[in-house]
Amino acid sequence: MIATVHSVNPSPRANVVSQLILGISPGPGQPADLESFFHSIAQELNYLAAGVAGVTAAGYPEPQIVRTFVIQFTTDRPAGDELINAIVENSESPGRFRIFFSVRHKLRKYYPPYEPDDPPPSKRRRFDVMGSTTPRRSSASKAARVCNAEDARMAEKSKAAINSLAQEEGFKGYSIFFCPSPEDKARRPALKCLWGLGPSLVPYDTMHLFLCDVVLRLWKLLAGENAKLGDEQPWVIPQTVRDTIGREIKAGRKTVPLRQPCSLRNNAKYSGSKNAVDWLYFLPCTGEVVLADRIPEEIVKMFMLLFRAGRLVFKPVLITNAEVREAEKLIKRFCLAFYAHVYAGKEERLRVCRPTTVALLDVTDNLRSCGPARSFGKFPAERLLGALSRLIR
Helix, strand or coil: CEEECCCCCHHHHCCHHHEEECCCCCECCECCCHHHHHHHHHHHHHHHHHCEEEECCCCCCCCEEECCCCCCCCECHHHHHHHCCECCCCCCCCCCCECCCCEEECCEEECCCECCCCCCCCCCECCCCCCCCCCECCHHHHHHHHHHHHHHHHCCCCHHHHHHHHHHHCECCCECCCECCHHHHHHCHHHHHHHCCHHHHCCECHHHHHHHHHHHHHHHHHCCCCCCCCCCCCCCCCHHHHHHHHHHHHHHHHHCCCCCHHHCCCHHHHHHHCCHHHHHHHHHHHHHHHHCCCCCHHHHHHHHHHHHHHHHHCCCCCCCHHHHHHHHHHHHHHHHHHHHHHHCCCHHHHHHCCHHHHHHHHHHHHHHHHCCHHHHCCHHHHHHHCCHHHHHC
């Protein structure tokens, strides 16, 4: 858990000196009660938001009261869901920003835009990929769902009934920063500025969503490294093609600075261990070249829509409103192509319809409310990770 000081210029903001370590989790899923560790952090944030008196500030003759506020919490998707106590995997309605509903397949729930074996245009459409009619969540609607789950707990219903209702509502209960209990509100009144922000409070980290959740999983899916497409896999990238692509990417090491060549590794061998920075080379630079004429044309075009959107989202200079609209159009077209060619309305492929793909549709909304992706991305945090072992000792 890292706090970034935003009241400085972008350049020093990305340096380690502006990254404040608030806590270190011992591993995935640990500790079991993560929110219990948030209380001490919330107490300090409440103290800072209430104001610290007697601070000497440049340009003022007298000591000032200085207040510090939280702008947002930026996390990858699983951590953000944990932060707001949301249930995404296997939930009836998991969307953090937009509302869509599940289809049960065996013991799991998946999220196709239309019913299996009922291709679009369909009267049984689950949600609108283009977003023109898809209802959005608000802070009020989320709070109402949280209260429903908490009311069941206060009524001392059975654990199974409480869990079932939480799955239906999409939230397990109160969350200390997003939707606190009445007691927490009374204990930390200076944090009330957070409670009405709604979806803008916890945007997806675009870097991890694009590069780790979507690009990595799509590569594994089409490379046949899992069985989510069932027995019919007409466009799996053959091993020979993957080996050729890996050699070409690795050969590009000579063209990049010495500190970056480790990112250009053989995808056929190291796709599972690549991180977001590694896939950033594949997204805008190498993917278009190495995939062309090696996989079916419709899949290449699908990849290209994602690559073109990524070039806009991750561009190092200011992104304009027109470019945001263009990125939004490209992302929606990618989702349409994904559901048309990968899911294809087949029940045996329901497992490819995960909440991750739908989360892509919220990227441009995050850009509009939070600014360019680089302003709230976690690249500075990844830079700090290399120093953690030394700091822990």
